[in-house]
Amino acid sequence: MTYCLAIKVDEGLVFAADSRTNAGVDYVSTYRKIFVFGVPGDRLIVLLASGNLATTQAVINAIQRDLDDASAPESLNTFHYLFDAAHYVGQISRRIQTEFAPSLKEDGISAEASFILGGQIHGRDPNIYLIYPQGNYISTSSETPYLQIGETKYGKPILDRIIRSETSLEDAARCALVSIDSTMRANISVGPPIELAFYRHDELALTRRTTLDYSTPMLRHLQKRWNEGLRRAFEKLPRFDWER
Amino acid sequence: MTYCLAIKVDEGLVFAADSRTNAGVDYVSTYRKIFVFGVPGDRLIVLLASGNLATTQAVINAIQRDLDDASAPESLNTFHYLFDAAHYVGQISRRIQTEFAPSLKEDGISAEASFILGGQIHGRDPNIYLIYPQGNYISTSSETPYLQIGETKYGKPILDRIIRSETSLEDAARCALVSIDSTMRANISVGPPIELAFYRHDELALTRRTTLDYSTPMLRHLQKRWNEGLRRAFEKLPRFDWER
Numbered sequence: 169m170t171y172c173l174a175i176k177v178d179e180g181l182v183f184a185a186d187s188r189t190n191a192g193v194d195y196v197s198t199y200r201k202i203f204v205f206g207v208p209g210d211r212l213i214v215l216l217a218s219g220n221l222a223t224t225q226a227v228i229n230a231i232q233r234d235l236d237d238a239s240a241p242e243s244l245n246t247f248h249y250l251f252d253a254a255h256y257v258g259q260i261s262r263r264i265q266t267e268f269a270p271s272l273k274e275d276g277i278s279a280e281a282s283f284i285l286g287g288q289i290h291g292r293d294p295n296i297y298l299i300y301p302q303g304n305y306i307s308t309s310s311e312t313p314y315l316q317i318g319e320t321k322y323g324k325p326i327l328d329r330i331i332r333s334e335t336s337l338e339d340a341a342r343c344a345l346v347s348i349d350s351t352m353r354a355n356i357s358v359g360p361p362i363e364l365a366f367y368r369h370d371e372l373a374l375t376r377r378t379t380l381d382y383s384t385p386m387l388r389h390l391q392k393r394w395n396e397g398l399r400r401a402f403e404k405l406p407r408f409d410w411e412r
Numbered sequence: 413m414t415y416c417l418a419i420k421v422d423e424g425l426v427f428a429a430d431s432r433t434n435a436g437v438d439y440v441s442t443y444r445k446i447f448v449f450g451v452p453g454d455r456l457i458v459l460l461a462s463g464n465l466a467t468t469q470a471v472i473n474a475i476q477r478d479l480d481d482a483s484a485p486e487s488l489n490t491f492h493y494l495f496d497a498a499h500y501v502g503q504i505s506r507r508i509q510t511e512f513a514p515s516l517k518e519d520g521i522s523a524e525a526s527f528i529l530g531g532q533i534h535g536r537d538p539n540i541y542l543i544y545p546q547g548n549y550i551s552t553s554s555e556t557p558y559l560q561i562g563e564t565k566y567g568k569p570i571l572d573r574i575i576r577s578e579t580s581l582e583d584a585a586r587c588a589l590v591s592i593d594s595t596m597r598a599n600i601s602v603g604p605p606i607e608l609a610f611y612r613h614d615e616l617a618l619t620r621r622t623t624l625d626y627s628t629p630m631l632r633h634l635q636k637r638w639n640e641g642l643r644r645a646f647e648k649l650p651r652f653d654w655e656r
Contacts, residue, residue: 321565325594329639330646342649350569376654389650395573397645402574404641405586406633410620 169357170318171348172201172216174284174296175340176308178333180368180375181286181294183214184344186352188359189221202363203228205235205244208373212287213244213253214365218318219281219301220272226264227257227281250295251305254285258303265301282317287367294369322354323347337366345380345387346394362387413601414562416445416460417571417588418528418540420552423581424612424619425530425538427458428588430596432603433465446607447472449479449488452617456531457488457497458609462562463525463545464516470508471501471525494539495549498529502547509545526561531611538613566598567591581610589624589631590638606631 172185185201199221206212215231217224234243247253261281269279285305286296298315299305308315314327323346330343341364351358361384366376380387416429429445443465450456459475461468478487491497505525513523529549530540542559543549552559558571567590574587585608595602605625612619624631 321598322569324598325566325569326642328597329642338652338655339646341652343646346646346649353572354565354568378652386650386652393649394645397648398570398573398642401638401641401645402583402587402590405590405637406630408582408585408622408630411582 169355170201170218171316171320171323171351171355171358172218172284172318173314173316173320173323173327173344173347174214174216174286175314175327175331175335175344176286176294176296176333177313177331177335177337177340178369179337180366180371181214181296182337182340182344183216183284183286183363183365183367184341184348185216185363186348186358187361187363188357190357191221196357196359198359198361200363202365202377204365204374204377205231206287206373207245209290210372211245211289212367212371212373213250214286214367214374215257216284216317217281218283220265220277220279222268223261223264223279223281224283227260227283230260230264231257248289249292250285250287250289251297251307253289254297254299254305255303257283257285258299258305261299261301262303284315284317288369288372290372294367319351319355319358323351326350337368341366342390345390349387349391349394360387413599414445414462415560415564415567415592415595415599415602416462416528416562417558417560417564417567417591418458418460418530419558419571419575419579419584419588420530420538420540420577421557421575421579421581421584422577424610424615425458425540426581426584426588427460427528427530427607427609427611428585428592429460429607430592430602431605431607432601434601435465440601440603442603442605444607446609446621448609448618448621449475450531450617451489453534454616455489455533456611456615456617457494458530458611458618459501460528460561461525462527464509464521464523466512467505467508467523467525468527471504471527474504474508475501492533493536494529494531494533495541495551498541498543498549499547501527501529502543502549505543505545506547528559528561532613532616534616538611563595563599563602567595570594581612585610586634589634593631593635593638604631
């Protein structure tokens with residue numbers, strides 16, 4: 169499993185992902201799940217990947233080959249709209265799934281993969297898209313300014329409580345860390361290190377990228393303070409009538 | 413969907429459930445999901461139900477019929493062990509699912525149901541069991557002193573952080589309320605009122621039962637304080653290096 173999310177606030181975009189990949193429970197490894205593309209000053213496109221690792225790797229390879237091939241009819245660098253880029257990634261994903269699905273199905277394995285694509289193209293607004301295994305895609309709304317793929321449920325409640333469009337980029341990233349930390353505690357197939365990528369609107373290049381492990385003081389302190397804060401919040405909950 | 417949970421602490425047992433039932437998104441109703449059986453002084457058995465409503469109702473009806481029929485070979489009042497009661501409920505559930513599954517399957521509907529059975533039989537230790545749709549069942553461990561059925565993921569992180577065997581019965585119930593409240597915010601198919609049942613060890617009868625709605629001050633205050641407490645905890649999280 170995997171847990172990736174992207175958050176869109178007024179200041180910009182935050183991308184976050186765990187790094188655990190597993191084929192069953194007895195083959196667990198660490199893979200980066202955040203991929204950065206683009207041309208500084210013209211466009212930044214970030215891709216987050218979840219699902220069958222062979223599928224997601226093949227999709228990234230196909231994207232890179234089109235970028236390397238000047239004669240390719242289209243690539244992440246040719247689109248004028250981000251949703252066209254989302255459509256393109258969805259089509260590649262479908263093509264690869266269709267090739268391998270029949271043989272995988274025989275062994276009860278899913279070829280499916282989901283992606284989050286986000287960024288900004290010069291002259292357009294920044295945005296993020298969730299690309300389903302079926303190739304179709306959705307964007308955020310002002311009420312739900314984030315998208316998730318993979319093991320999404322454990323980490324959702326805190327996002328709903330904290331994230332608003334006016335939330336700062338760093339607060340959004342802290343909330344993503346709490347969301348991933350809650351998920352890592354509940355599901356062993358989601359694990360460190362946590363990758364974070366920051367994009368500030370109109371910079372048209374990645375603003376900042378960082379990786380946090382259990383040995384990183386920021387992550388250790390955040391886990392400790394969050395745990396203490398939750399316990400303090402819990403202790404302040406009201407008593408039942410009969411306890412008074 | 414549904415969300416039910418039971419918690420086992422040193423002081424006793426807590427049972428909690430939402431009350432929303434839906435057939436698709438356009439037929440939503442309110443049903444009680446906590447059922448109490450037993451003979452005061454001899455045994456208390458509480459059942460929580462999740463899944464196909466026709467299945468869970470038929471299981472409860474069959475249990476009640478056996479209780480009413482003095483000539484029934486077995487009933488919830490005849491077992492010497494709680495796990496035998498769990499086995500009995502699992503068998504009834506299998507029988508009912510087997511009867512209706514073929515016709516339901518034609519329409520793409522699942523006949524499945526899950527149950528939590530908990531309580532105490534005179535002379536034995538109290539316990540709780542999760543009964544799977546397949547009829548088999550598991551109990552808690554000292555490391556995981558709670559069981560959940562239905563929409564379990566949103567509300568799991570807070571249980572893992574708070575619940576220990578030394579947690580008081582009322583704190584366990586408060587934690588169950590927070591867990592259900594987080595789930596209600598994330599999934600509209602889980603909804604109020606919230607039912608709570610308390611059992612103090614060796615009382616061999618239900619200690620207390622209460623129902624909380626959005627109009628109940630306890631639930632309103634708990635939601636408000638928890639939200640405030642979470643925001644305070646969030647504000648105290650450490651800064652990234654570059655924010656200093």
